[in-house]
Amino acid sequence: MDYFRNIPVHMDFDGQHKAEKLSRIIITLFGAVGLIWGYIIQQFSQTVYIVGAGFVLAAIVTVPPWPMYRRKPLIWQKPRPDNEQGDSHQKPKKKK
Amino acid sequence: MISVRPLSIEHVALPPFWNRNCYFHEQFTVHRSPSRTSSNRFLENFVFREELSQKQCETRSIFCSRMHSLANRSNHLVSYTLTVMAIITGACALSTRFLRYERPARVVGRRVELHHIPNFTTDNALNDFAVVNFDVKVDLRGLFNWNVKQLFVYLTAEYATDDNVFNQVVVWDEIIERREDALLDLNDVASEYFFWDDGSGLRNRNVTLYVSWNVIPVAGALLDVASPLTNRFLFPSTYKHVVTK
Secondary structure, eight states: OHHHHTSOOOOOHHHHHHHHHHHHHHHHHHHHHHHHHHHHHTOHHHHHHHHHHHHHHHHHHHSSOOGGGOSSOOOOOOOOOGGGGGGGOOOOOOOO | OOOOOOOOGGGOOOOTTTTTSOOOOTTTTTTTOTTOHHHHHHHHTOOOSSOOOHHHHHHHTTSSOOOSSHHHHHHHHHHHHHHHHHHHHHHHHHHTTTOOOOOOOEEEEEEEEEEEEEOTTTTOOEEEEEEEEEEEEEEOGGGOOTTEEEEEEEEEEEEOOSSOSOEEEEEEEEEEOSGGGOEEEEEEEEOSSOEEOSSSOOTTOEEEEEEEEEEEESSSOOEEEEOSOOEEEEOOSSOSEEOOO
16 A cells, blocks of 8 residues: 555646646647548547547646656755744745 | 745745646645644745735636646546537537528328227327328438437428317428438338327318428537428318227
């Protein structure tokens, strides 16, 4: 059980952004092509199959955390010891 | 609220998409639970450019998806695919919205057998019962397009009696699923369903036959179209078979 829990499934921020963009591009592209092709041959079932193929492709490409989505990990600071906690409470920094 | 603590800037890694989108790191998602102290410690030592409450994050994520776990990515993918599918289906319905589905269907009533028998389908009262033979000739192949799943073609007999001003009886139908089967040429076909009159008013009656069809679409309106051609013919004055009580 621990073995399965320890399989990492998350992507880094950049990877999440990439995965979302890629999945949207794939589905939209297959949808557009399916719509045009189905209209040309007048078969709506073909449109549905093409969108389904796009869904499968997007699921394979963007759902598993492939290494390409994990190339920019966050650099974390070291945890500070507890006794330093009280000395630096200030207002949050604003975005410029 | 995610706690914000100023630290010296060279030690701080800013998530590049945190402010624009709501992408999550797995350690950010558990910060509400007080038992996860290690996660909280990570968060405390982290500096954000901007404070974001959970609610703000949820508001922003209307326009972008959470993509940080397998379940979230699958959910995003299914949701977006269904959205695209809905738009495509709407486009399909719209593309055939203004097509005309009327066609001339020639129908001829050949002969009728009249009976006066107990109506066993209801109360066993003596009613008029007819068996009509007819011809139908219609080419419905042009009706098929990518938004037509099937056609339901049916033949209606319409007449007026002394008891009822308006009578309609569907005596025959056929389901057509393919363009190749849509050229109908029926010769001397007997009516498929019971043609009961409500009473005994079918003798010497002028009955109008006409063909109609339902166009069953993939998406959009289910149309009911009647052929403009009708055939009016006179029923006989004698019964072939009479039951007396």
